[in-house]
Amino acid sequence: MTVHRSSHHAKKSLGQNFLIDPNQLSRLVEALDLRAKDAVIEIGPGTGLLTERIQPLVRKLWAIEIDRDLAAQLQHAFSSAGNVEIIQADILKTDLIALCGTEDARVIGNIPYYITTPIIFHVLDHPGPLQDMTLLMQKEVGQRVVAEPNSKEYGILAVFSQAYARVQLLRSVPASVFRPQPRVDSCLVRWTFDKTAASRITEDALFRRLVRTAFNQRRKMLRSTLKTFDLQKLSHWDLTRRPEDLTVAEWIQLANDLT
Numbered sequence: 001m002t003v004h005r006s007s008h009h010a011k012k013s014l015g016q017n018f019l020i021d022p023n024q025l026s027r028l029v030e031a032l033d034l035r036a037k038d039a040v041i042e043i044g045p046g047t048g049l050l051t052e053r054i055q056p057l058v059r060k061l062w063a064i065e066i067d068r069d070l071a072a073q074l075q076h077a078f079s080s081a082g083n084v085e086i087i088q089a090d091i092l093k094t095d096l097i098a099l100c101g102t103e104d105a106r107v108i109g110n111i112p113y114y115i116t117t118p119i120i121f122h123v124l125d126h127p128g129p130l131q132d133m134t135l136l137m138q139k140e141v142g143q144r145v146v147a148e149p150n151s152k153e154y155g156i157l158a159v160f161s162q163a164y165a166r167v168q169l170l171r172s173v174p175a176s177v178f179r180p181q182p183r184v185d186s187c188l189v190r191w192t193f194d195k196t197a198a199s200r201i202t203e204d205a206l207f208r209r210l211v212r213t214a215f216n217q218r219r220k221m222l223r224s225t226l227k228t229f230d231l232q233k234l235s236h237w238d239l240t241r242r243p244e245d246l247t248v249a250e251w252i253q254l255a256n257d258l259t
């Protein structure tokens with residue numbers, strides 16, 4: 001049995017925009033630079049167009065799909081492929097570390113746009129043994145991931161992404177290569193996780209709380225937004241600065257100075 005692609009009615013509520021262009025699929029697989037030893041987690045396999053291209057190239061593939069109909073069809077379609085596990089689940093409720101254990105897994109996906117940012121934060125919360133993550137997502141969010149200080153796109157997403165990974169905007173992808181077509185263009189973004197992040201950031205939870213607190217009122221000076229922190233420890237910092245002025249390295253230093 002195969003996945004009934006022509007009869008599957010795309011569910012807008014689940015962000016189903018299928019990547020149907022064979023040329024774009026080839027370019028995406030090429031950009032992933034997969035190795036035979038790789039263990040891969042695919043977010044939202046949909047009708048399996050990307051899944052079937054990846055499966056022969058890697059050692060292990062976990063594909064997490066929330067749609068029960070599609071997941072059931074994928075399970076049949078890949079039943080004879082010994083290296084594929086189709087998991088019918090919500091990616092936001094899936095513990096990726098428990099799934100891949102100590103494997104240096106790689107995360108990929110043409111992800112549903114309605115939860116792009118939650119998916120990124122979900123992975124960044126526990127990068128653990130993950131090697132990298134390459135996602136096709138709406139362009140506007142990709143630009144926020146790679147944003148630099150002193151730009152309007154620079155915020156929590158940029159600071160968290162760049163604190164835990166090296167980020168690259170690989171290329172733009174036009175809306176016309178998806179069915180149904182989304183209203184916005186897309187882009188391909190890669191996070192290469194930095195295994196030294198854990199040793200550079202003294203207290204992870206404090207770092208995250210600090211960045212979130214400051215950017216929640218991004219126009220205000222640090223001395224007013226950070227009142228709940230022990231500002232005496234920051235006496236050598238110019239707290240008249242605003243969140244978007246600080247580089248990622250400065251955010252890490254600011255948090256470390258508070259511990």
Ligand code: SAM
Nearest residue numbers: 014017018019044045046065066090091110112
């Ligand atoms: N990978 C396929 C492709 O490229 O054609 C489908 C991509 S489509 C943009 C996103 C897929 O994610 C859909 O199949 C959708 O059902 C699935 N999805 C939506 N929300 C999800 C969630 N919370 N957890 C897992 N999968 C989800």
